[in-house]
Amino acid sequence: MKRNIILIFGAHPDDIEIGMGGFIADNKDSEIIMCDLTLGEMGSNGNIEIREKEALKSQSVLNVKERINLSMADRNIIVDKKNIEIVSNVIRKYKPKIVFAPYPKDYHPDHENCSKLVREAIHLSGLIKFKSNYEKHRPDSFIYYYINDIENQNFYYNISEVIEKKIEALSCHESQFGNDGKSVKTYLNNDFIDKIVTRDKYYGNKCGVNYCETFHKVGAILVNNIWEI
Numbered sequence: 001m002k003r004n005i006i007l008i009f010g011a012h013p014d015d016i017e018i019g020m021g022g023f024i025a026d027n028k029d030s031e032i033i034m035c036d037l038t039l040g041e042m043g044s045n046g047n048i049e050i051r052e053k054e055a056l057k058s059q060s061v062l063n064v065k066e067r068i069n070l071s072m073a074d075r076n077i078i079v080d081k082k083n084i085e086i087v088s089n090v091i092r093k094y095k096p097k098i099v100f101a102p103y104p105k106d107y108h109p110d111h112e113n114c115s116k117l118v119r120e121a122i123h124l125s126g127l128i129k130f131k132s133n134y135e136k137h138r139p140d141s142f143i144y145y146y147i148n149d150i151e152n153q154n155f156y157y158n159i160s161e162v163i164e165k166k167i168e169a170l171s172c173h174e175s176q177f178g179n180d181g182k183s184v185k186t187y188l189n190n191d192f193i194d195k196i197v198t199r200d201k202y203y204g205n206k207c208g209v210n211y212c213e214t215f216h217k218v219g220a221i222l223v224n225n226i227w228e229i
């Protein structure tokens with residue numbers, strides 16, 4: 001039987017929590033794998049060691065089974081054959097039913113390249129003529145989450161019950177979102193968590209609940225039961 005594995009990619013160690021920390025907290029009984037492409041070494045604050053610790057702390061808050069890092073170069077995520085194959089092999093190894101990646105249009109070029117890389121890798125992973133150590137695999141669904149810019153979303157996920165967990169997970173990334181007085185001033189340490197919560201509240205309000213994260217599923221969305229929409 002196919003396991004219900006969800007594989008989520010992010011460019012930097014805090015991307016996944018920003019876009020879908022609530023979704024993860026709400027699905028703590030699912031088998032979720034978080035995969036960061038870089039260690040975020042180019043961030044204005046923090047360093048590799050600090051960011052690694054923060055990512056693991058957040059993983060534990062979200063009760064996620066496994067978090068891996070592909071150690072690609074921060075600010076230099078290249079969509080080339082080598083990297084597409086690396087990501088394809090991660091997909092083939094875990095055989096997820098659902099893959100998430102950042103939406104392809106975002107203020108940060110690394111987020112866009114992460115998105116493109118995962119899209120390419122999903123395609124390659126399903127090709128029989130791509131030979132690697134793992135068997136071919138094509139996930140059932142590919143879904144985009146949003147980091148900075150939001151457009152063209154096609155569903156909303158209710159995170160009202162778990163908003164505090166999302167805040168707790170985001171707060172683990174203290175080097176990015178905290179300000180100890182010595183930090184370099186960035187848009188991230190200027191009430192960023194509060195802005196994300198406000199954004200989630202805005203989308204919750206659209207759906208008549210307190211907080212929602214929003215997503216874009218690639219391809220058609222099938223409805224079997226009209227009472228569920």
Ligand SMILES: [Zn+2]
Nearest residue numbers: 011012015108
């Ligand atoms: Zn990022």
